[in-house]
Amino acid sequence: MIFKFKAVSQKTNAEADEEVSEMKKQTLDLGNGSHVIYIPRFLSFDQSWKFFDFLNTHISWTRPTIRVFGRSCVQPRDTCYVASPGLPELIYSGYKPRVYSWDDYPLLKDILDAVHRALPGSRFNSLLLNRYKGGNDTVGWHADDEKLYGPTPEIASVSFGCDREFLLKKRPEKSPKGKGSDDQPARKRLKQSSHTDQYSFNLKHGSLLVMGGYTQRDWLHSVPKRAKIEATRINLTFRLVL
Numbered sequence: 607m608i609f610k611f612k613a614v615s616q617k618t619n620a621e622a623d624e625e626v627s628e629m630k631k632q633t634l635d636l637g638n639g640s641h642v643i644y645i646p647r648f649l650s651f652d653q654s655w656k657f658f659d660f661l662n663t664h665i666s667w668t669r670p671t672i673r674v675f676g677r678s679c680v681q682p683r684d685t686c687y688v689a690s691p692g693l694p695e696l697i698y699s700g701y702k703p704r705v706y707s708w709d710d711y712p713l714l715k716d717i718l719d720a721v722h723r724a725l726p727g728s729r730f731n732s733l734l735l736n737r738y739k740g741g742n743d744t745v746g747w748h749a750d751d752e753k754l755y756g757p758t759p760e761i762a763s764v765s766f767g768c769d770r771e772f773l774l775k776k777r778p779e780k781s782p783k784g785k786g787s788d789d790q791p792a793r794k795r796l797k798q799s800s801h802t803d804q805y806s807f808n809l810k811h812g813s814l815l816v817m818g819g820y821t822q823r824d825w826l827h828s829v830p831k832r833a834k835i836e837a838t839r840i841n842l843t844f845r846l847v848l
């Protein structure tokens with residue numbers, strides 16, 4: 607069944623429930639209390655292009671200098687940060703983004719409302735936007751495990767524009783001293799870390815991906831470079847700052 611995103615307006619609870627139940631939802635249990643939900647057609651194709659055009663043109667994008675492994679470098683993607691007033695400040699990779707308000711971009715509030723309707727019981731109050739202007743733009747392996755999100759952050763990621771691959775890989779397990787996996791033969795280690803330790807999603811235009819439970823503690827994610835891609839992708843990650 608296909609989820610159709612109609613006008614962004616107030617809906618009755620019954621209408622909202624119907625919308626959510628019409629969406630094709632795939633859940634992936636990553637084990638040990640981590641999971642991912644993927645809804646490929648969260649927003650309709652046409653509506654999503656309207657959102658893309660608006661965001662591409664009107665968001666106040668910046669490409670900041672960040673610090674990675676002790677070195678300064680230009681972040682390989684554009685970014686913008688929106689949050690409700692009075693929340694603790696976000697700092698990542700030594701960079702403290704300027705905070706825009708939801709009132710600066712009412713359309714983002716509409717997308718937030720649609721996310722809330724799709725995920726009853728979840729709440730988000732901040733949003734990190736990323737724009738990848740072609741396949742050289744990327745986000746390296748990381749977890750969104752900043753303290754301000756608490757121990758089990760839920761992150762709702764909406765994508766527009768060009769499809770990009772999104773990878774999830776298990777963090778290497780910390781082994782107790784002296785009993786590390788280094789003691790095992792290489793062949794056995796390889797076997798153990800082979801199958802379900804990495805997943806790939808092709809994040810489609812108008813899709814919603816949700817990372818929940820302990821995903822930020824136990825897994826890393828990335829959007830790798832893709833030399834042949836020239837088109838732009840915009841990604842919105844909604845988060846709850848506690």
Ligand SMILES: O=C(O)CCC(=O)C(=O)O
Nearest residue numbers: 734736750772829841843
């Ligand atoms: O672009 C994406 O799909 C992921 C972005 C991301 O991981 C982040 O902003 O922390």
Ligand SMILES: [Fe+2]
Nearest residue numbers: 748749750827
């Ligand atoms: Fe992330």
